[in-house]
Amino acid sequence: MQISFHGAAGTVTGSCHLVTVGNLKILVDCGMFQGGHELKEENVGDFGFDPASIDVLLLTHAHLDHCGRIPLLVNRGFRGDIICTAATRDLARLVILDSAHLHEEEARRRQRHSEKGHKHQPLYDTLDAVMSFDHFNRIADYGVPIRLGHDASAIFYEAGHILGSASILLSVTEDGRNRRILFSGDIGPSDRPFLSNAQPPGDADIIVMETTYGDRNHRSLEASVDELLEAISDTQARGGNVIIPTFALERAQELLFFMNEGIKRDILPQDLRVFLDSPMAISATKIFRNHPEAMTREIAEQIRSGQDPFSLPELEFTRETAESMQLNHIHSGAVIMAGSGMCTGGRVRQHLRHNLAHEECSVIFVGFAAEGTLARIIIDGAQSVKLFGDHIPVRARIHTINGFSAHAGKKELRAWHEKNRTPDITFLIHGEEDARKTFAKGLKSERIEFPTMHQSFEI
Template identity: 70%
Template structure:
């Protein structure tokens, strides 16, 4: 029985873990590497295993850094079954098709500027993404064991991270020996407005655990919401716009929810023009409303009772690119939520180009920004940034509100780990080296490993 780490080993993206047991192979996640160019180029290399030999892929959730290389996996020979929750399946379809389109556009851009005469191909295209959707099979339900084959069961447990997200317990038998192996996926914070808190199983032998925020806690949510409302009011009073680089899954829906509450409690002007300028976030919001069973009981009751928790008095849905471009003519009073959250691409870069240089505007970052991304560069205090070939001064007020993170902070991660029992071994993944080491220091008296990329361990 072995485990190999083919992603998110020393970095925060590219989650991909391979378990070999009884001659069969289980892959947990197959995510995209994101961030610095040398890291992104890791996507084009060999997986570290033969995709054709994988029997089943268990998917924890639909974020790109956990599902984004699935079309490439299928393109290179994977013919097994993909198992995930119903909500993850719907969101993954959205994410993978959008990613394929972006890869196609990037390939076109490179080919326009090529100098060697050879055309470059996208990492995968829309046809590859559609082919990968055919591999999705059974839908998992929280807490209900699923037999993969004799000697292998998988149980999905609510991870509280995004809609449909799960921690996955594998119960494996080989040569009369059994092991309970838990993959955390991404662990959500406790007491969020839309989702239930994480609920890991106990009596686990081995834990593979994310450590994105293993070195620090977040601000309390109430304080973060108050700061968010204050930042929106401040830009409104100065006569500027608010730009919010927005992750399409979970963050966009939470922000709409908090804006609605702020308007109802007169913390935000009810006539504020809010633009959801992200086709993916628009579709994701529709998927949220299609899966009330995956949300908190009170939100489920609200949706089933006909009340939309994401509806605002002056909410404008901006699907078309022409409508998005028209937003750049607005100089005051707009809240523009656009992807991507780390500013690595998408419409938000255009909005930054038109608003960063204005001191009456605000940019509000409400999520994790990996090293090397434009979001991190701005957060770290850059005086100017390059956008579409232009050097743009950073004069807008920059707000970083980390209390909205969909990841658990250090204290919540420690609590989650404690609830798994006393595992014999804990593998720390999906975290920058500083965060992994800080978190490891709190797990005293435990066997801990911090795997490197493609490292293999006996279980």
């Protein structure tokens, strides 16, 4: 029995883990590496295993760094089933299609600027994405065992991270020896407006655990909402625009909800112009409405009764590129939410190009920014950044509000781990090195490992 790590091992992205039990090969997640050039090269490289040998892929949730290389996996030979919750299936299809489109755009852009005769191919294209959807054949319900093979089963548990997210408990037997292996996936914070709290199963021999915020805690949600509304109000008073680099899944919907609450409380004006400039976030919001079963009872009841928790009086959806470009002519009074959250691509880069240099404007970061991303560079205090070949001075006010994170902080991560009995081994993954080492201190586990890329362990 063996476990090997082929992503998120020493980094925060690219989750991909392989469990081998006899002749059965179970992959957990197959995510995209995000960040600097070196990490992007990992995406085109070898997986570290033969995709054709994988029997089944268990998907914890629909974020790109957990599902983004699935089309590449299929393209290189994977023929098994992908198992996930219904909400994850719908969101993952959306995320993968959007990713394919961005890869195609990037390849075309590079082609325009390359020497004649040099061909640039996307990592995968729209057809690859669509072909991969044929493998989403089995749906998991929380708490219900799913048979994977003669001596293997899996149970999905609420992770509280994004809609449909799950921790996965594998039960595998080899030579009469049973091992219960718990993959945390990404764990969400407690008491969010839409999702139930994470529900660890409480009994695992081995835990494979994320440590994204293993070295720090978040501000309270209440304080973060207050800071968000104050930053928007202040920018309105200064006559500028607010740019919010937005993750399309969960974060966009939460921000709409909290801004709506701000309008109801008369903190924000009724005529506040809010633009959701993200086709993926617009579609994700529709998917949210279609899956009340994956939300808290209160929000589910609102949706079923015809109320819309994501509506605003002056909310505008900008799906088309031409509509997005028109926002560049708005110089004050707008709140523009656009992807991507780490500013690695998408429409937000164009909005940063037109607003970063203006003192009356604000940029509000409300999520994790991995090392090497444009978001992290701005957060870390860059005086100027390069966008579309131009050096843009950073004069806008920069706000970093980490209380909106869809990730649990150090205290909640530790509490989640402690709800399980003391495991034989805890593998700490999906975190930067300092976060992993800090989180390991005092952790109750017989053995703690810090896996590196493509490292294997006998379990």
